[in-house]
Amino acid sequence: MATEARILPPREIAPRSIVRSALLTLPIMLWSLLIFSNSYQQPNPSVLLAGIITPVFMTALFFMMMRTSSTYRWRRWFFVSLGLLFPVGFIHQVMVMRGSMGIPMEEMIAGRTPFCFLPMPLLILPAALTKTVVFPGSILPGGGMSGGGMAAMAGLWLAITIVVGKGWCSYACFFGGIEEGMASVPRRAKLWKIDPRWRYGPWAILLAMVLLSLALFEPAYCMWLCPFKAVSEYVAAHNTVGMVQNGIFVVLFAGLVIVLPLLTKKRTQCAFFCPFGAFQSIFNKTSVFDVKIDRARCSSCTLCQTACPTMSLTKESIAQGMTLMSCMKCGACVDVCPKHAAVWHIKGTEVAVKPERARLMLLYAAWGMAIMFGGTIVAEGLATILHVFV
Amino acid sequence: MTDSFVFGEALVLGLSSGPACLASCGPVLVPSLLAEQSGMRLGARYLSTFLGARFLGYLLFAAVAWELGVLVALPPAPRLLLIGIIHVLLAGVLLWYAYSLGHPHVHSCPVSELVTIGVERKRGISGPAALGFLTGLSLCPPFVIAGVRAAQLHSVAAAILFFALFFVGTTVWFLPLVSLGCVRRNEAVTTVARMAMVLIAVYYFFLGSAMLMGRNVYGH
Numbered sequence: 183m184a185t186e187a188r189i190l191p192p193r194e195i196a197p198r199s200i201v202r203s204a205l206l207t208l209p210i211m212l213w214s215l216l217i218f219s220n221s222y223q224q225p226n227p228s229v230l231l232a233g234i235i236t237p238v239f240m241t242a243l244f245f246m247m248m249r250t251s252s253t254y255r256w257r258r259w260f261f262v263s264l265g266l267l268f269p270v271g272f273i274h275q276v277m278v279m280r281g282s283m284g285i286p287m288e289e290m291i292a293g294r295t296p297f298c299f300l301p302m303p304l305l306i307l308p309a310a311l312t313k314t315v316v317f318p319g320s321i322l323p324g325g326g327m328s329g330g331g332m333a334a335m336a337g338l339w340l341a342i343t344i345v346v347g348k349g350w351c352s353y354a355c356f357f358g359g360i361e362e363g364m365a366s367v368p369r370r371a372k373l374w375k376i377d378p379r380w381r382y383g384p385w386a387i388l389l390a391m392v393l394l395s396l397a398l399f400e401p402a403y404c405m406w407l408c409p410f411k412a413v414s415e416y417v418a419a420h421n422t423v424g425m426v427q428n429g430i431f432v433v434l435f436a437g438l439v440i441v442l443p444l445l446t447k448k449r450t451q452c453a454f455f456c457p458f459g460a461f462q463s464i465f466n467k468t469s470v471f472d473v474k475i476d477r478a479r480c481s482s483c484t485l486c487q488t489a490c491p492t493m494s495l496t497k498e499s500i501a502q503g504m505t506l507m508s509c510m511k512c513g514a515c516v517d518v519c520p521k522h523a524a525v526w527h528i529k530g531t532e533v534a535v536k537p538e539r540a541r542l543m544l545l546y547a548a549w550g551m552a553i554m555f556g557g558t559i560v561a562e563g564l565a566t567i568l569h570v571f572v
Numbered sequence: 573m574t575d576s577f578v579f580g581e582a583l584v585l586g587l588s589s590g591p592a593c594l595a596s597c598g599p600v601l602v603p604s605l606l607a608e609q610s611g612m613r614l615g616a617r618y619l620s621t622f623l624g625a626r627f628l629g630y631l632l633f634a635a636v637a638w639e640l641g642v643l644v645a646l647p648p649a650p651r652l653l654l655i656g657i658i659h660v661l662l663a664g665v666l667l668w669y670a671y672s673l674g675h676p677h678v679h680s681c682p683v684s685e686l687v688t689i690g691v692e693r694k695r696g697i698s699g700p701a702a703l704g705f706l707t708g709l710s711l712c713p714p715f716v717i718a719g720v721r722a723a724q725l726h727s728v729a730a731a732i733l734f735f736a737l738f739f740v741g742t743t744v745w746f747l748p749l750v751s752l753g754c755v756r757r758n759e760a761v762t763t764v765a766r767m768a769m770v771l772i773a774v775y776y777f778f779l780g781s782a783m784l785m786g787r788n789v790y791g792h
Contacts (some may be wrong), residue, residue, distance in 0.1 A: 311591045379763055386767030389606075393599040393768075394775060406775070423782060 186521070190479045192521040195251050196529060200471035202246040208317015209546065211241045214553050218561065228572045232565035239560075241551050242547075243519075247545060251538070259351065264556040267563025269413040272296075273564040276415055284418025290318035296415070297332045299339050300357075301404050303388060303461040304395040316399050342551045347469025349464045349511040351452060353548040354555045357410045361451050363492060364443035373445040381453065381493055381508065384460035391457050394524030409434035409451060452510070453492040463507045471544040472527050473516060475503045477533040479523035486524050503533065511544065576727070582718070582734045586741015589714030593742040596712035597626070599772045600662060600703050605752050607649040607673050607765035615753020621697045622704035623743055629708020630715070630735045632774050634722055652783045659780030662706045666773035669699045671768045714742070 198206070200404020202514060214237030236279040243256045252257075277282055289295060297319040309318045315332065323331045325548035343350055351358055387407065404411075406427060412435035413415075417427045434455075452459050465470065475486070480500065487495040494509040505515070515524040525537035526544055586593075601622060608618050720740040722731040755761060 306597075311595065313761055379759075380765045382767060385760075385764040385770060389603060389764060389772040390599070390768040391773075393602055394772065396595040397599050402775075426778075 189481055189521075192520065193479065194520060196509075197251065198249055202251070203245055206248045207241060207245040207544070210244045210484075210549055210553070212557075213550055214557070217553050217557060221561065226565070226569075227280070228565045228568035229561075231568050231572060232561040235517070235564060236557055237460040237553070240549070240557050244549050245547070247549075251490040251541075252517050253541065254517040254546070257513060258354050258366065259554060260556065260560070261352065261359045262363035262366070263359065263560055265361075265363060267560050267567075268356040268359070269563075270558060271562035272414055275562075282418065283415050285415045286418040293318055294317040294322045297335055298458075299355075299407065300410075300458045301395075302336060302389055303458065304401050304403055305394045306327070307392055308399065311396070314399070316395060317401050317404075325398065338540060338555065343462065343465045344468055344554070345547050346471060346551065347466035348459070348507075349469065349471065349544070349548050350462055350564050351456075351459055351510040354510040354553040356556060357456075358414075358449060358452050361439045361449050362491065364440055365447045365449055367406065368444055368447060371445065371447040373442075376446060376493065378496065381506075382453040382506075383414040384456050384463075387455060388457035388460040394413060401459060406430060408433065409438055409455070412436075427496050447491075448493065449480050450492040450528055453508070459510075460509070468511065470529050471547075472529060472566075473505050473509055473511065473513075473538065474525055474527040474533045475500050475501045476523040476525055477501075479521045479534070480501060481521055481523075483520070483521065485518050485520065489514045489518040516541075578721075578730075581721070582737035583741045585671045585714070585718055586738040587744060588741075589717065590742045590745030596710070596714075597746075598705045599705055599776075600666065601746075603751065603765045603768040603772065604669060604700065604703060605749060606755065606757075607670070607762050607769065608757075610721060610753060610755060610757040612750060612753045615750045616755075618700050619746065619750055622707075623626045623746060624699040625701040625704030625771055626708035627704075627736070627739050629705045630739050631732055633697060633709055634731050634735040635728055638723060638725075638728045639706070649786075651711065652786075656780045656783030658710050659707055659776045659783065661780075662710070663702070663773040663775075663777035663780060665699070665702045666769045666776065669703070669774070670769035672699070675761065679719070680761060686720070696754075707778050740743070 197368065210552045220238045221229055222232050224233070240260065243260055245255045247253055271285060280356060285295060294425070297316045297317065301317055305315055305317055308314055320331045320334050339350070342354060369541070389402070390404040391407070407430065409431060411428075412433035416431065417424045419425075419427070434451075438451035438455055441447070480503075482497075484497065484501065486499070488499065490505075490509075491512060491514055492508055492510055495515060496505045496506065499506055513526075516526060518524075519572065523534075524542040525534045527533055527537065528540045528543065531540070603618075605615065605622075608614060709759055718735060722734040723740075725731045725734060
């Protein structure tokens with residue numbers, strides 16, 4: 183009783199006016215137009231249309247974030263769109279270039295394998311010890327279907343990561359959206375008792391894959407465990423081992439990205455499996471943004487813990503007023519807290535003094551990155567679909 | 573003079589191929605070391621047991637191979653068979669080890685526990701010894717290079733000495749792993765290490781089984 187008496191009343195958060203919200207959205211609108219300006223010179227009407235729809239979509243979502251002070255709800259629209267449209271654009275590109283979703287050995291030997299960010303932690307040790315990049319792609323532009331090469335992808339990733347840390351997994355990753363969409367389908371979780379030790383899964387997979395990549399001289403995760411191979415490119419091998427590999431990809435995708443998110447309302451692949459997510463957690467230490475729990479207002483209702491899609495809040499961490507290092511800065515806990523005790527925070531400042539300012543600074547960085555990185559992928563997928571109709 | 577040149581060559585060969593040996597043993601050694609208790613002394617004890625057993629594996633293989641004269645002439649099929657069996661055995665030991673670390677009674681004697689109430693019992697050496705011995709036999713590329721060179725020597729003693737010096741050269745690269753003993757152990761670290769051991773064991777089992785069945789794992 184005495185503890186309850188010390189809890190401060192909920193913080194008052196008034197909605198912003200339309201004019202103020204529009205003014206705050208203006209920089210994002212200009213950034214969107216700049217990023218998609220290339221689309222307006224395209225003769226292809228579907229590309230042109232996608233280049234108009236995407237910046238309007240991204241700007242509208244940001245406007246709603248400014249207007250309603252809710253982050254998670256609006257971000258999810260973008261993130262699920264990114265997750266669904268990435269395979270559409272990618273598979274289309276693969277089919278045009280190769281005529282098949284399968285990647286043959288000749289393509290690998292020629293270094294034309296498309297590079298994604300997931301194998302990056304697996305390449306560090308072999309590169310350090312042997313000066314060899316154990317990925318069958320090109321370091322410089324020209325190789326791979328993305329055309330950007332590994333250097334461009336790694337540079338972009340590093341720049342973004344230093345600022346937003348594991349926010350990458352909520353604003354830039356083109357794989358997490360499908361499971362976030364699946365997790366949002368059921369009203370309640372059917373499977374809610376999850377052993378917290380599963381949270382160590384990504385770290386175990388990271389450790390095992392880094393060591394196996396060094397021992398086998400191949401990106402072991404891409405070869406054996408990546409669930410998203412099921413919706414991007416499979417192993418074009420006509421032998422038992424190839425079948426095993428493709429079988430693993432499909433089973434992992436069906437289990438971790440479709441079934442378990444539906445049952446648990448969690449991003450199960452991100453929370454319990456993704457080694458890149460574990461690697462990315464380390465960069466939460468470099469990022470200036472984090473989420474804190476204002477203990478003066480927290481009533482320990484644990485709604486934030488239930489809402490967290492990656493189990494990054496525990497009773498102990500809430501008592502300490504912080505999230506675990508696996509926090510993806512998605513904003514689910516901040517949105518759901520009835521007392522507004524879960525707040526955005528800039529390291530080095532006092533907790534809950536000006537949380538909205540911290541939120542604005544994070545969102546400008548994260549949304550700017552989302553438009554540049556994810557927005558272009560959304561536009562590509564959208565153009566592929568529009569091409570059927572236009 | 574020629575002998576000292578050959579043995580110098582063994583040492584240099586070990587030093588130069590050390591990173592490859594480290595990479596080859598890493599998936600077995602690093603998680604099992606992390607799953608153990610913390611402390612430089614305990615780390616050093618674990619590592620020396622592992623390396624000692626690996627050394628025994630080296631010597632045994634060198635002696636048998638030299639005696640039978642099969643190391644160089646070993647055709648690819650039996651060699652794959654041998655590696656396959658070792659991989660399956662490694663997978664078995666890793667699984668057992670990962671399981672036993674979570675269930676201390678598995679490799680403890682109830683009587684000794686009765687007389688050491690309140691004192692944390694030291695773990696046995698059977699786990700690291702078995703893992704070290706099997707990695708010593710696992711025919712990694714540097715090991716085969718050393719084997720080929722040793723097979724050209726005039727006596728079994730010279731072949732064993734060659735392998736011993738080769739081992740000393742490679743061991744230099746393993747010494748920094750003692751520092752893993754400094755990593756603070758908590759539930760997170762040991763659970764991650766045990767999970768990684770299981771995952772690596774599954775991979776080794778698959779790899780070994782594929783080899784035993786004559787499948788080419790890299791035949792895309």
